[in-house]
Amino acid sequence: MLLAVVLAGCAVGPSRRPPVATVNSDEPAAPPSGTSAPPSPPPSLLPPLIASSPQLDFTECTAGQLTRLGGAAAFGGRDLRLGCASVPVGGAFASGSGTSAAEVDVVRVTLGPAPGVPTVPIAVLGDPGRRTGVEQAVRLAARAPVDLLDGRTLYGVDVRGASAGGVDCITPGTRAALADTDPAAADPTALAPLAAAAATAARTCSQLLEDSLTEYDTATDADDLDQVRRALGAVRLHAVGLGGGAATLARWAQNHPEQQGRLVLDALPDPTAPVGLTADQRAAAARQALDAFAQNCAATGCPLGADARGAVADLVARLRTAPLPASPTATGAVPGRRVTAGTVVSVLVPALADPDRWPALATALAAARSGDPAGVLALAARTEDDGGFDLGLVSTCNEEAERPTVDQVAQAAGRERAVDPVFGGWFAQRALVCSSWPVPTDVPAPLAGTAVPTLLLGTSADPVVPLTESQRVAAGMQGSALVSWLGAGHGAYPATPCISGIVDDYLLRQDVPREETVCPP
Numbered sequence: 001m002l003l004a005v006v007l008a009g010c011a012v013g014p015s016r017r018p019p020v021a022t023v024n025s026d027e028p029a030a031p032p033s034g035t036s037a038p039p040s041p042p043p044s045l046l047p048p049l050i051a052s053s054p055q056l057d058f059t060e061c062t063a064g065q066l067t068r069l070g071g072a073a074a075f076g077g078r079d080l081r082l083g084c085a086s087v088p089v090g091g092a093f094a095s096g097s098g099t100s101a102a103e104v105d106v107v108r109v110t111l112g113p114a115p116g117v118p119t120v121p122i123a124v125l126g127d128p129g130r131r132t133g134v135e136q137a138v139r140l141a142a143r144a145p146v147d148l149l150d151g152r153t154l155y156g157v158d159v160r161g162a163s164a165g166g167v168d169c170i171t172p173g174t175r176a177a178l179a180d181t182d183p184a185a186a187d188p189t190a191l192a193p194l195a196a197a198a199a200t201a202a203r204t205c206s207q208l209l210e211d212s213l214t215e216y217d218t219a220t221d222a223d224d225l226d227q228v229r230r231a232l233g234a235v236r237l238h239a240v241g242l243g244g245g246a247a248t249l250a251r252w253a254q255n256h257p258e259q260q261g262r263l264v265l266d267a268l269p270d271p272t273a274p275v276g277l278t279a280d281q282r283a284a285a286a287r288q289a290l291d292a293f294a295q296n297c298a299a300t301g302c303p304l305g306a307d308a309r310g311a312v313a314d315l316v317a318r319l320r321t322a323p324l325p326a327s328p329t330a331t332g333a334v335p336g337r338r339v340t341a342g343t344v345v346s347v348l349v350p351a352l353a354d355p356d357r358w359p360a361l362a363t364a365l366a367a368a369r370s371g372d373p374a375g376v377l378a379l380a381a382r383t384e385d386d387g388g389f390d391l392g393l394v395s396t397c398n399e400e401a402e403r404p405t406v407d408q409v410a411q412a413a414g415r416e417r418a419v420d421p422v423f424g425g426w427f428a429q430r431a432l433v434c435s436s437w438p439v440p441t442d443v444p445a446p447l448a449g450t451a452v453p454t455l456l457l458g459t460s461a462d463p464v465v466p467l468t469e470s471q472r473v474a475a476g477m478q479g480s481a482l483v484s485w486l487g488a489g490h491g492a493y494p495a496t497p498c499i500s501g502i503v504d505d506y507l508l509r510q511d512v513p514r515e516e517t518v519c520p521p
Helices: 062-068 091-095 133-143 172-180 188-215 218-231 244-255 275-300 308-321 341-352 355-369 374-384 389-399 406-417 426-434 467-476 497-509
Strands: 080-089 102-111 120-125 152-157 237-242 260-266 449-461 478-488 517-519
Touching: 062 080, 080 133, 080 218, 102 133, 102 218, 120 133, 120 218, 120 244, 133 152, 133 237, 152 218, 172 188, 172 341, 172 374, 188 389, 188 406, 188 426, 218 244, 237 244, 237 497, 244 260, 244 449, 260 497, 275 308, 275 341, 275 355, 275 406, 275 426, 275 449, 275 467, 275 478, 308 341, 308 355, 341 355, 341 374, 341 426, 355 374, 389 426, 406 426, 449 467, 449 497, 467 478, 478 497, 497 517
Parallel strands: 120 152, 120 237, 237 260, 260 449, 449 478, 478 517
Antiparallel strands: 080 102, 102 152
């Protein structure tokens, strides 16, 4: 019996699928006399799901990881069990000599005890500097439809430098200076502190990381991923990637098309986008995300009141002329640091990208309006001191080929400041962060895709990778299908039943979504 499954709440454009017949009898329907049976549907282009046994020794680590993830709420009420292992990567290990230049962490996530039989491995890659592969795998296991874990196992795959004791090359004071620049600064003199902090970060990272500095990039991560694939025993790698993790998967698939399985690329960035275009589109998406935050605030009765957007704009304007001094004992305090308009915007953008953090964001901003900067500093500490800040900056600058001058950035920031009282020129200013970094030797290449259909997800109000960027990448990727979510946050899966149903159908039932599928907020 063929069942036609319709995803509620999803709008679709034109379809090239064959008609689906529905038979309502327990007996197979016979074709009418004198006619032939209808043709069978064409075989799926998606590779089969094949169970395998990892060649790794996993150590039970549920309790330790639970502490790192912030407590039991991270498991969403499910009985998740975690096992930890590491995979040697790089160096001579790749050629089989047995030595390794580095290791990447792999965490097995199962619902209940790990099964004693082979399962289908699904790798999960996070976004370096924002969310680790382990965090993303637990997030999916806690929120995605439970059938995703029936006969399949999620493996959170981190990248080099993401584990404890990873990339740590920027001082707390320099991190603060990179964050605290006034988002309205739009002339070379006002931008000089940001440029100086960027130069200091580039110098200290070059000194501490030495020859390994340039190894933190998508190309290296893609090579490491193939060694992880082999360690998982996967002939074909099925995977879900977010942001930079999606970029790693896309690069890996182009290098290893024969090993590509079913790939879900959520918030895939465009490696060839000019920095000016990227800044403009991310600023527009951030304004949309702030609108969504304000609407949620009004609906839930948050401490910012009915006009949360106006309250945020008022706070940013006040801090521009009257920064709040931080208590020396406050979380995230740097000696002499003051909470500025730049501090607020620097915590606002990553918090808007994660709706789970909206209640804490609203509370922190409301307290700052009353003269208490502790909440904002705590959010800044989460962004700057969680071990991902330095890796995110190093990875970004190793990928970004443009190095605009301070004068060019000032002009771009001035244009944005004129239309945006909250974010001002903050997104345009970010181009200066990599200004003193070595220019990559490899020119970023467009993502061409492969013969295996790939599922792309994009989110309209994503201040990290907006929908317009996902649309641009999808247009050039062979065989890709883009599903758009009209919501807010960095990454669409598994935000709504519409998105979760589509991903489930793709990963588990060989169902490639129709063109122009759109999920509501």
